[in-house]
Every structure is written in C-alpha cells, then in structure tokens.
Amino acid sequence: GAVVSQHPSWVICKSGTSVKIECRSLDFQATTMFWYRQFPKQSLMLMATSNEGSKATYEQGVEKDKFLINHASLTLSTLTVTSAHPEDSSFYICSARDRGETQYFGPGTRLLVL
C-alpha cells in the first residue's frame, strides 16, 4: 500500500515551453500533497504544499506564477512549470500525505530544459 506515482518520469523540453507533471496516490486518498525539488547530491527542498480544493501554499522564494499547482482530486496533484528555462532543470519529486501524517514519495520527474 501507500504507492505514489509520477508522470512523466523524465521530460526534455525547449526553453519557453510549459511542462506538466502529474502526481497520483494510487491506493489512498491524500488531502495534502507536496512538491519538492532535489538538486544533485543535495537534500529535498520543499517548493509548495498542495491542498485538495484550495490554493497551494508556496515556500519563500518559489514563484507561484512559474510553478502552477492544481490539486484537482484526492488522488491527483499537478505541477506545471511555465515558460521553462534551463535553470528550471532539476529533479521534481512529489509526496502524498496519509491520514497519519506520513508522507509517501513518488519516483520523481527529471526535467531537462534546453
């Protein structure tokens, strides 16, 4: 149980385009999901908290207009990187929180912006 999937697993795009990443909790409902960014050889950095049915809460320094988050249902949250630039290239990881405050992580999406 407690499986979280992400799609796509990797994506290459041209600078200026937008990329959508999906995060799904497969066998449990998650009122809250989280989006992280992981730089090489570093820990995870929380970008935003996604709440079902309400606006996402962004961490300081994260541009909400650039990283659009939509938590459409109790099992799906999406992160859209708008007008992507090479500096947005990174590994994006989502997690879904169960009722017991435990977060389960997706496999991540590697984004490369050319």
Next chain:
Amino acid sequence: AQSVSQHNHHVILSEAASLELGCNYSYGGTVNLFWYVQYPGQHLQLLLKYFSGDPLVKGIKGFEAEFIKSKFSFNLRKPSVQWSDTAEYFCAVIPMDSSYKLIFGSGTRLLVRP
C-alpha cells in the same frame, strides 16, 4: 530556524559491520520523526517513523532508531549491514506546529563494501 542535521555525509563500511547514522534536530516542541532511504536509481522509501510511545523504533530491513528527547536526536542503527544497504539515508522531522512540514536533513551516503 528549524533544521535537521546529519553529521555524516559519507559512510563506508564493510559487510557485517554495525551502522549508526546520526540525526539531530533543532525544535523544542513535539515532533514526528522519520528515516527515509533512497536506493540507487529509486525513489524515497520510508524506513521507519516515530510519533509517540516507545522511543526505540523498529523499521524494515533490520533497521531501528532511538529517539532521545533530551539530546534532540533520532539516530539510525543496524547491527550488521549488507551490500544491499548501499543507499542514501535521509532523516526528516515534522515539527507539530501549524506548518506540519517535513524538514529533511542533508542525507548520508552509505557505501557497503562486499
């Protein structure tokens, strides 16, 4: 600011050696504590967690951790490591205030030599 410290960035052990990875946090209130593992090429997986009760917590694959409140520590241990334990280990804390955010340590890379 709330933080989680993992003092050992890289650890190299031989098979059958005992393992202890340190984790300290800076938060005076109630916390939930976690250890996650990331095997090469895989996503973060929950090893064990502590919310309350017995401060000695047993997790999967023979790992255990001890919560010492007076020392603000949650060290991870395994009596005898295997080559398959080679991975990166992350300590994480949720301060039980209004944020409920998971704060990660910087991670410890463990290499177990056969």
